[in-house]
Amino acid sequence: MKLHENNALGELAGAIGKGLLAGLAATAAITVSQMIEMRITKREPSEAPLKVAERAAGLKPASKDDKQRLSQEIHWSYGTIWGITRGLISLTGLKGVPATLIHFGAIWGTAMVMLPKFKAAPPVYKEDAKAIVIDGFHHAVYAVTAGIVYDTLDGAGKHDRRLNRLIDKLHLKGLISKLKF
Template sequence: MKIHQNNALGELGSAIGKGLLAGLAATAAITISQMIEMKITKRQPSDAPVKVAEETVGLEPAKGEKEKLSQELHWAYGTTWGIARGLISLTGLKGWQATAVHFAAIWGSSMIILPAFNAAPSVTEEEPKAIAIDALHHAVYATTAGLAYDALDAGSRHEKRFNKLEKLLDLKKLIEKIKK
């Protein structure tokens, strides 16, 4: 018995949708993580998102709106990175393995993109403490995205278990016998 038809475009759409929701949850988690860290370390908010936007699309914030624009870009960027978590799941990777790949993609790309746009120093120029803090924030993001994605994907996992049980018990024949 099928709960729904297997459909590649449907699976892609589902993975993207679940990924966006997971990315939203993860962006909330990393934002909270950064807020706590900034209170402890007395660090000012980063303007890296605005610097990258200025370089890539020529976007300039209105006067006095730099921090607001930075937050909007942060949320959009973080939420859309959730799509990557969904796409990773389509490869068959699940759980902590998918989370590890997602973490490597997110943190690795930030270590390349931000220095390329003069939004952050190269990792070779950073202090070990700053690298560790950055890794921690990205780990919070990836872990939250993974947990959220896996929770949203639980239905399909249960469906697969149901299908295995169905084959084991041969429910189709049993249902046909009951109908007779």
């Protein structure tokens, strides 16, 4: 008897759930990274999330407080949801550094295309090198954190598979056939 049956929908749901948790942790990490960088460089918070929201969904905050709140809601929602992509990448069998590199490329590549499209940032070829490096660093913080958290959460699955293989081996030898699970 197997303790766990292979179930594609269950694996998908697990990958999405773990991805959301990884995305939430990664959003916290990039937020801290950006806050530290803004203190060092004296940079103001980006209005890119608001610009995209205004152009894509017609959202217009009524006050400065609403503007700040909406910006934070978009930032946290967007970052958390990107964690799902990390989960979907894992379903291909990729783990660790290769999965993190693909996730990083997807996240940063999307930002480089989407933000200029919505006139929320200039195209990357019009940015100065310092801004590109800082932006890449923040996205790397996000991707690495998401990868570490996801792979940590996904580690239990490896133990389940090992346990199932052991149970199968023992069952084949008749050692646990009398046990009921």
